[in-house]
Amino acid sequence: MKRDLLSVLDLSAEEILRLIDKAGKMKAELAAGALPRTLDGKIVGLIFLKPSTRTRISFETAVFRLGGHPIFMTGQDTQISRHEPLSDTARVLARYIDAIVVRTFAHSDVEELAKYASVPVVNALTDHSHPCQILADLLTIREKRGSLEDLTVAWVGDGNNVANSWIYAALRLGFSLNLACPPGYEPESSLVDRAVRETNGKVRLTNDPGEAASGADVLYTDVWASMGQEEEARARKEVFAPYQIDSRLLSCAAPDAIVLHCLPAHRGEEISAEVIESPRAPVFDQAENRLHLQMALLDWLIGSQQL
Ligand code: CP
Numbered sequence: 001m002k003r004d005l006l007s008v009l010d011l012s013a014e015e016i017l018r019l020i021d022k023a024g025k026m027k028a029e030l031a032a033g034a035l036p037r038t039l040d041g042k043i044v045g046l047i048f049l050k051p052s053t054r055t056r057i058s059f060e061t062a063v064f065r066l067g068g069h070p071i072f073m074t075g076q077d078t079q080i081s082r083h084e085p086l087s088d089t090a091r092v093l094a095r096y097i098d099a100i101v102v103r104t105f106a107h108s109d110v111e112e113l114a115k116y117a118s119v120p121v122v123n124a125l126t127d128h129s130h131p132c133q134i135l136a137d138l139l140t141i142r143e144k145r146g147s148l149e150d151l152t153v154a155w156v157g158d159g160n161n162v163a164n165s166w167i168y169a170a171l172r173l174g175f176s177l178n179l180a181c182p183p184g185y186e187p188e189s190s191l192v193d194r195a196v197r198e199t200n201g202k203v204r205l206t207n208d209p210g211e212a213a214s215g216a217d218v219l220y221t222d223v224w225a226s227m228g229q230e231e232e233a234r235a236r237k238e239v240f241a242p243y244q245i246d247s248r249l250l251s252c253a254a255p256d257a258i259v260l261h262c263l264p265a266h267r268g269e270e271i272s273a274e275v276i277e278s279p280r281a282p283v284f285d286q287a288e289n290r291l292h293l294q295m296a297l298l299d300w301l302i303g304s305q306q307l
């Protein structure tokens with residue numbers, strides 16, 4: 001049966017850990033020039049209704065590196081812009097290609113595509129979540145820290161799509177996740193309540209960035225206004241001002257803590273230039289790992305199909 005990746009919750013804890021292992025292995029194989037071309041003859045369609053640098057290029061590169069062929073589509077150059085139902089788009093594309101990677105607004109759109117496509121559908125970011133980002137970030141954290149045991153991640157900023165995927169990852173893997181968001185900008189309360197309950201309080205929500213950062217192994221942030229929220233950007237700058245990751249906040253974290261950011265970053269807003277440019281913030285290693293994680297994901301879904 002085909003597998004989709006719409007949410008981190010689509011994977012078991014064991015599958016997440018195996019995917020990270022596989023990504024690390026494929027990273028080494030790529031560096032050694034020994035990557036198997038397990039996508040030979042496979043075609044992956046990428047439908048992007050929002051801009052992207054990392055996700056688009058890392059997915060296209062992953063497909064090429066594994067010997068397959070990507071086809072990039074925007075809304076404008078497909079009939080999606082003229083309101084062809086996604087259920088029809090899914091059934092048509094599945095007659096031509098082997099997997100669909102989609103970045104869009106409503107999460108229900110990726111669910112609709114997955115429901116109707118007979119090939120795997122991968123969520124490359126919706127307003128609700130960004131699972132590929134968090135899976136790759138877990139690889140980065142494991143590389144930098146050596147393990148995912150006894151891990152505390154502090155999320156500082158907007159309770160957005162990336163934060164939601166962190167909550168799902170904590171639900172699956174059981175690490176501690178401290179979320180600090182301004183009042184009114186927390187993740188959906190039903191999700192937070194569930195996570196607090198099911199992790200016995202390892203997921204925590206506060207409005208105080210210092211409290212969330214205290215003793216954390218990883219400080220993580222993201223833009224204050226996500227794609228589609230451009231009109232709110234000005235108002236959000238004021239509300240979020242106390243939530244910047246700067247050297248003062250970093251000093252509250254564990255002495256060897258790292259700072260991660262999914263990028264793109266706004267220096268002087270959610271993160272100071274000093275911190276993001278420092279060795280404490282390996283954000284380009286983090287961005288690179290998107291490629292390796294997605295190579296592993298595509299190989300699992302439509303290549304060797306081994307995990
Ligand atoms: N982090 C991330 O998904 O970046 P892009 O928007 O450039 O793909």
Ligand code: NVA
Nearest residue numbers: 160222226227262263
């Ligand atoms: N929260 C951001 C993530 C970008 C990768 C957005 O949705 O725009």
